Amino acid sequence: MAGDKRPCMYWDYIKIEELLSLQSGQAADETGVSNDEVRFIVVHQIDELWMKLILRELEEARNLFRLDYVPESSLASASAALRRVAQIFELAGNHFKLMETMRTQDYLRFRDKLFPASGFQSGQMREIEILLGLTVDKRVPLGEEESFEAALYEADGSPSKSLERVSKRRAEGPSLKEVVYRWLYRTPIHGSSPSSPGDDGVVTGFVADFLERLEAGQKKRMSDSLESQALTEGDQDRLRGRYEAELVSARKFLEAKEIEDPDKAHRTRRLRAAILFIDSNRQLPLLSWPCEIVDDLIAAEQSMLIFRQRHARMVERVIGRRVGTGGSAGVEYLDRTALELRVFEEIWATRTMLMNPDHAPPVQKAEYYGLNSG
Numbered sequence: 001m002a003g004d005k006r007p008c009m010y011w012d013y014i015k016i017e018e019l020l021s022l023q024s025g026q027a028a029d030e031t032g033v034s035n036d037e038v039r040f041i042v043v044h045q046i047d048e049l050w051m052k053l054i055l056r057e058l059e060e061a062r063n064l065f066r067l068d069y070v071p072e073s074s075l076a077s078a079s080a081a082l083r084r085v086a087q088i089f090e091l092a093g094n095h096f097k098l099m100e101t102m103r104t105q106d107y108l109r110f111r112d113k114l115f116p117a118s119g120f121q122s123g124q125m126r127e128i129e130i131l132l133g134l135t136v137d138k139r140v141p142l143g144e145e146e147s148f149e150a151a152l153y154e155a156d157g158s159p160s161k162s163l164e165r166v167s168k169r170r171a172e173g174p175s176l177k178e179v180v181y182r183w184l185y186r187t188p189i190h191g192s193s194p195s196s197p198g199d200d201g202v203v204t205g206f207v208a209d210f211l212e213r214l215e216a217g218q219k220k221r222m223s224d225s226l227e228s229q230a231l232t233e234g235d236q237d238r239l240r241g242r243y244e245a246e247l248v249s250a251r252k253f254l255e256a257k258e259i260e261d262p263d264k265a266h267r268t269r270r271l272r273a274a275i276l277f278i279d280s281n282r283q284l285p286l287l288s289w290p291c292e293i294v295d296d297l298i299a300a301e302q303s304m305l306i307f308r309q310r311h312a313r314m315v316e317r318v319i320g321r322r323v324g325t326g327g328s329a330g331v332e333y334l335d336r337t338a339l340e341l342r343v344f345e346e347i348w349a350t351r352t353m354l355m356n357p358d359h360a361p362p363v364q365k366a367e368y369y370g371l372n373s374g
């Protein structure tokens with residue numbers, strides 16, 4: 001009967017009693033557990049809850065991009081989800097301030113009992129990486145031989161619940177990167193889609209025009225720099241070398257020269273050209289959502305990288321450069337993850353190439369993108 005329904009009480013709904021009983025670590029209760037240790041546990045728990053929310057947002061964004069046709073209304077929702085991911089990582093990173101109120105000796109009072117427990121065993125962090133699209137070959141190894149998954153087994157060798165979730169996440173696929181890149185790949189370039197006759201020619205023409213303008217701009221900047229400074233010959237050579245390397249790497253990237261498989265290279269070339277086209281043509285109404293999404297992806301990944309970096313600086317302050325409880329090289333390992341792990345590499349790389357819009361290749365068929373010439 002409807003009248004039998006219990007009224008909703010705050011303590012029941014939020015599960016307050018259960019929640020407050022979870023901070024004793026391995027002890028039966030909190031008696032004898034220091035404030036530092038309870039704070040250490042609470043911050044980890046809060047961050048795991050933030051990760052839970054991040055996973056939900058990423059999953060929503062991934063599901064929206066999974067379709068062959070992604071309507072504009074979905075793009076708004078995906079954008080909001082990605083912006084939330086960025087916000088949450090920022091909030092989580094801010095918690096490290098609280099960790100830093102713990103002096104080294106205070107941590108050392110309870111650190112020895114943690115071995116081999118470590119944030120390295122956070123299954124949710126791995127799930128986030130997998131869902132975003134970080135592939136195994138990109139991972140920074142903890143030691144040199146075993147994958148990160150080795151750390152997710154129980155002491156008796158059985159798989160932990162965390163490992164089960166990580167494996168399920170990997171098996172389920174696809175990643176956000178895969179589906180977003182499929183969508184970006186389809187972007188019309190100068191009005192031409194992958195299925196349009198002559199699309200290859202249009203894409204190649206756009207890239208060639210872009211590179212030519214990039215080179216002209218580079219040459220001008222380089223000669224301006226060389227003329228306006230009294231540099232030694234060695235420094236002049238180094239500066240020239242830097243500009244030239246930038247151009248070589250732009251060309252290699254846009255021609256996808258590092259990919260051997262011709263089919264994959266062809267798809268990658270179109271994807272990279274599409275990202276460059278979108279990012280270079282922010283003024284086109286039809287591209288405003290794609291521009292937004294590209295920005296949101298970068299913002300989400302940037303805030304995850306800042307979280308990693310912030311964690312590393314907190315760790316360095318609290319324990320210096322000693323070996324981590326999980327057995328890694330500690331700060332050295334963490335710094336590598338912040339520097340080397342990139343999911344949306346194509347989007348980051350494009351930022352090096354963008355040019356002053358006055359010098360960029362003019363858009364052909366601008367009316368197709370909703371630009372009113374009148």
Ligand code: HEM
Pocket residue numbers: 043044047048099107117118119120121122125311315318319323324325326327328329330331333334337
């Ligand atoms: C005093 C506090 C902390 C110290 C000294 C510390 C130290 C470390 C160290 C040294 C590692 C590298 C793996 C290892 O060898 O153990 C690590 C990994 C990690 N920690 Fe912390 N940590 C602290 C607090 C936190 C907090 C509050 C979180 C929030 C969830 C966290 C999340 C992580 C994660 C996710 C990793 C894995 C990073 C990766 O492999 O990508 N840590 N931590």
